[in-house]
Amino acid sequence: MKLETFPRVKSSLQPSNHPYLNGAWTPQHEEVTATDLDVIEGKIPTDIDGVYLRNTENQLHHPLGRYHPFDGDGMIHQIDFRNGTASYRNRWVRTRCFQAEQEAGGSIWGGLADGPAVSKRPGFGAHGGLKDSSSTDIVVHAGKAISTFYQCGEGYVLDPETLEQSGLAPWVPLDGISAHPKVDEATGELLFFNYSVHAPYMHYGVVNAAGELTNYVEIPLPGPRLPHDMAFSEHWSILNDMPLFWDAELLKRNIHAVKQHPLPTRFALIPRHGTPDQIRWFDAAPTYVLHWLNAYEEGDEVILDGYFQENPVPKPLPNEDGYGHLMAYVDEHSFRPKLHRWRFNLATGKTAEQRLDDRILEFGMFNQRYAGKPYRYAYSTTTKPGWFLFNGFVKHDLVNGQSWSLNLAEGRYASEAPFVPRINAKSEDDGYLVSFITDENTGTSECILVDCLNFEAGPVCRIALPHKISSGTHSTWVDRSELDKAREADSARKAA
Template identity: 30%
Template sequence: MAETAGSATTPPVRNNWLEGPFAPVDQEVTVYDLEVTGSIPDDLDGRLLRMGPNPVDPENPVTYNWFTGNGMVHGVRIRDGRAEWYRNRFVRDDQVVRSRGLDPLPGPEQLGGGARYVADNVVNTHIFPHAGKTWAFAEAGVLPIELSYELECLARSDFGGSLNGSWTGHPHRDPVSGELHGMTYYHGWEHVSYQVLDTTGTVRRTVDVPVHGRPVVHDCALTERYAIFLDGPVAYSDELLRQGYAFPFMWGFEYPTRWVLVPRDGVPGDVVSVEVDRWAVFHILGAYDLPDGRVALIGPSNSRMFVTDRTGPGEVPGSLNLYLIDPVTRKTEVKILDDQPQEMPRLDDRLVGSKFRYGYFSGRDQGVSTLIKHDLDRSAKERYAYGPGRFGMEAVFVPRTPDSAEDDGWLMTYVTDMSTRTTDVVILHAQDLQAGPVATIHIPYRVPIGFHGNWIPDAELEEQRKGLGL
């Protein structure tokens, strides 16, 4: 019906996390023999994989939150200086299965305690190699999903029945033992669970830590002595759930925010809680023990989140903070290292739990997407700008050789170009960002901005399988 003069229309509700570089893609594709500009380093032999939300059906833009979209995995296979293929695949949760008319995934129907896995089992957060397999991970009560080498979904898993009811979207690997450590939560729990997944793919240790409410615990940190998580200030809200919000968590102004230090080899009674100013820290660059008994922890931080905007992070500009956590005085000293907003921190994974010097971040500089490198010992930083209309994602550090020094290696990331609706995989030498990419792999499709991923060398998977006698 045509509008009459003077009639008003209601403008459509907008949600930035469903538009532009975040907008979902509809199709699964496979492309072989990708075009390359420059020269891919000969020592790179494996897959650069990443994961992110890609809602399969139209969502209510009022209640949709970026954290809750169906998962999609993206991957580029590199060997002998060539980019052999690019693939993207939906992670087959229950909603994807219904929408696409697919067969349900095999695997357990129940978590520890007899409860069925969380509605639709949306897995959208991270990809890890472990126990000779490739895994898609998420948190808050969903089951991990095993992937094939070519990124097809194989099965849900509860790690052979050893999972206690929830896993994490952001584990960290101990570089000495090869085990994965994570903090797990679920809105029905009144605790956070520290879990250690051994190299066979079995949870060998669980420590349940009581908390004041039902906080989001996306990330954690390891030192030689402790596993650490932030209790608060973003916590579960029954009221938001009743209102239909996909991510029913909000800023708790009265929540007693604290760092919780769980001794890695202690007993539950040894857990220490340390007061801290109210900061939201969704991602942690790293942490390490100091000689005086304190812990140094560095991470992008927000002074407020999910107060007025329930669709995604970024309500107020963030900063990069250093937290000096004292388990004796139970106090935390906070220092702002950089007031430029930045996120998705990565370091050299060989240094998880130890003193590190360098960190790599995604940021914006006057509206331009940038890769930021911090030299924390010198309080210095460098930037590499991807260019107008181009949006970089989390950059993964890959050592040039197994025994090369920290920062001597490659930074690899996906960069979405909104002017061409294509994507590049950019490979830079971490010690010479200003020289630009040593190689750029061209993908003729757009990869939406997502969450996390890893470079998975074929040799790493083979070593894990060999260790299991496979």
């Protein structure tokens, strides 16, 4: 392994007993580039060519108030596969808030737990008063990686291969973009929404393959809501109005307290390039959903898969240090998400629902070549009870109901794992899951590849990383061919 390290940035973080500033969530402050990575086990496949990117909440400064793991500063970890070799790099997302806190030498903004009550300056996000850390998700659109923030941030642009940064995405509107914009590989479009405490409370937008905002419309809601994710089919974009949102009376006092209201779940289906008058609303059983899998069309129906929470407002977990409320809200075994299917009938206006698996599952992935289309295979994560730590994966055959499980050894924790199609793949599941592993037993990290055609056999390759990395949230994979295509299209536009 050849290693290049970079000067450390300023940090004021102090030792703490906080459960999400220790263990597998210990922040990693070092930035490196490593080439010729060492293989621990197996062999790096030669039938993949592209980049795995994962975002991380990686706290840099001592928090002003109560720390929430979603508050941490954004850091992108990347591994690049080509010709049977792998290289690694990680970089801070140098947001405007990151730069301001570097100048100040410490925290300026509070987080989700305290927000405006402790922030020293006006902040960002639907919440207001927050730091836009751009530390939640990362997608690749038009050849550029875009990092996003949990509660509607500005969107920061990076080169997927070098992680060189070029500031804000120029098309992002005033109210920002939600944590989970969606990219349709078939059309090259990026679909997004945002939300705020101001009427009409939600907007929906489309960015074309050239990086131009082509559609931006209101999605009228009765009041402020807290949607987190969206989905799309070939012709429809699917947004939601769920009964878990801020208490209206407390919100008048600038207190952002989440409450479950006695209301149904509502889904807004809007034609991809549609207008507000074309929205079709569908009611469904009350719940909250953090993440969707995929959606597709079948006859008169639009079918949506995601993770239905059985207990969106869990009771605090026992914790002598006072973190019980936080621990419950990030513990899947407390809010109990289950793989679930919604069927929206465009002819009757009715919704039908179906439970697909009764296990605790979340953070699903699938072959992105099937995004918005009928698909067969999904890949979900399992978690350690009481913690926001992934300890395994489940592959589902959604056609015949079969599933396969892969459990990690105790003390080994995974990252969200996108599907990597093999070059010249012969089937939808002909490829790999790729994931970063943080090993608390050895104090090391690695990258693993799991052959999805032989799922329960475990990793076919384990690659050593140069340092132990913190656990994180969302990730993506992009084939080199997609990056090459985007570069060619950009050159053609510039030459025209």
